[in-house]
Amino acid sequence: MTGVLHIVGVGPGDPELMTLRAARLLAACPVVAHFRKRGAPGQARRIAGSHLRAAAEELAFDYPFTTEREPADPVYAGEMAGFYDRCAGVIAGHLAAGRDVALLCEGDPFLYGSAMYLHERLAGTHPVEVTPGITGMSGAWSRAGVPMVRGEEVLAVLPATMTQEDLTARLRLAQAAVIMKLGRNLPKVRAALAAAGRLDRAVYVARATMAGEEIRPLRDMAEGPAPYFALILVPSR
Amino acid sequence: MTGVLHIVGVGPGDPELMTLRAARLLAACPVVAHFRKRGAPGQARRIAGSHLRAAAEELAFDYPFTTEREPADPVYAGEMAGFYDRCAGVIAGHLAAGRDVALLCEGDPFLYGSAMYLHERLAGTHPVEVTPGITGMSGAWSRAGVPMVRGEEVLAVLPATMTQEDLTARLRLAQAAVIMKLGRNLPKVRAALAAAGRLDRAVYVARATMAGEEIRPLRDMAEGPAPYFALILVPSR
Known part of the structure; x- marks a missing residue:
């Protein structure tokens, strides 16, 4: 057996x-x-x-x-x-x-x-x-109180390691997005969100559901490296 | 209180x-x-x-x-x-x-x-x-034994209600996808998957983790309406 x-x-x-x-x-x-x-x-x-x-x-x-x-x-x-x-x-x-x-x-x-x-x-x-x-992203949006997608909307799950151009193109084709594996990619991600017109609704989440949890609007975040497993939520509204 | x-x-x-x-x-x-x-x-x-x-x-x-x-x-x-x-x-x-x-x-x-x-x-x-x-999609890919995304890959979550052209464009920009809310949209989804070159790896899942669960390669599915909550998994490999 x-x-x-x-x-x-x-x-x-x-x-x-x-x-x-x-x-x-x-x-x-x-x-x-x-x-x-x-x-x-x-x-x-x-x-x-x-x-x-x-x-x-x-x-x-x-x-x-x-x-x-x-x-x-x-x-x-x-x-x-x-x-x-x-x-x-x-x-x-x-x-x-x-x-x-x-x-x-x-x-x-x-x-x-x-x-x-x-x-x-x-x-x-x-x-x-x-x-x-x-998933880590479900934990993040639940703790952040951020509903992500409804009805006929598209959600894109994107690694922050992509180029800025690739990120921007995919953000433009989705109503909502999660950007994973943030680490040292924060400046690039911020630029892609700005280019796609989504910077104002982006929420930064680190260590969701754990000790040391951090949730704040991305616009309030200083530049500099983030934890590798931190992520950005971009809800559809 | x-x-x-x-x-x-x-x-x-x-x-x-x-x-x-x-x-x-x-x-x-x-x-x-x-x-x-x-x-x-x-x-x-x-x-x-x-x-x-x-x-x-x-x-x-x-x-x-x-x-x-x-x-x-x-x-x-x-x-x-x-x-x-x-x-x-x-x-x-x-x-x-x-x-x-x-x-x-x-x-x-x-x-x-x-x-x-x-x-x-x-x-x-x-x-x-x-x-x-x-999520319903996690239940589906776990039961189907279909790993979805690894490393630097992109996952798109797409409602089947989009137009065929919109579906095709988004499938082309993602290594993996889940197509939700299948219902009467199966012929359109099949055409979009074919246009994006993903038809062969697509898996149909209905009632995942429940009685009456159904999992099979999409190419083996007859045309005709599917349950509203049935979905298609398109893994990256």
Whole structure:
């Protein structure tokens, strides 16, 4: 009897925003895996917190890089592929031994989640089930009190790493947008929002639903780097 | 002491995809409100199911229209505004009497949710808190096993009611897309996907996470009307 890999979204940060299903699976799985930056406790693990079985075996997969290399660096892709291969191998070993594994994932697994790289390596050969999670952006707009889209409106989810021209073009074709992965891209994002005529309604949100949460109109933000996971909400009204 | 309006996302359909927070609020609120089509039981109410307090007072708000009028009809907007005004008035009465009210909402309240129309009427004058929910699209891509976006990719959320040209233009500017509110728009959506070169990877999903769930490649779908809440997933790969 092979085990099942449960890829479990644990939501945006507040542990109470986990689903009932996630809580049930974490309480039942004998093996719990998660990714983390080297030397950091792991955000998904922190969110899952007290829901894990006391006797669960924990697998902490340390990313090979933090900020030493950029994704565009050719060494990065090769090293990351090898890293995900090794993680998939460790999980496959547990599944083959009949143990269910819960792989924790911040937010929703299939929206920019690292768990996608293990899904593509294991789903063809092993039983894999995915439990959706509250996305970081849902956590942000709920806390900010910002309704995003209604009726026939379009929502664009845009990484802040795009060029200013590409951002502007996509903002112009959507009534509402979320701009993710802000980091050092704030000046460029601000310029794109201004060019698309959306600067006045943009809201900056960092660490939504967590300690240190920050929500304010973008126009009140100083320039300078933002946290990598901060985002900008551009509601349709 | 005025009561608090809790706008509570109850997720895509499977009651186990409610959050721990939603379950706690539903067990605590003395008044529970929800929208429904006249004569139908109400999908949000069904999802919330056994989590409500036995003694809770229930407010069922029947939409004035089902399919008799289209949103473009000028009578529609006026009638709907009056309807939401009346709903807000009923809720405001409970809040003024010191009773907390939970307003149930399928999926996530701020993503195409009717609760937004009560938020805009009450949030300026009453304490309102929003509990995010798992979106219908997250439920769909999790059940379909379809990872959507990674890294620097763009996701577009598009209503199927747009013109074919508008759909095609937006599909071309995004690596991934979700096309919502399919209903009678399937032939048009299929043509737009073909024009944008995405037809082969499109996946049709109806009633995700619920009884009668249907998931299949769009190319295997016959023409003809789909359920209104069916959607198309277009993953980036």
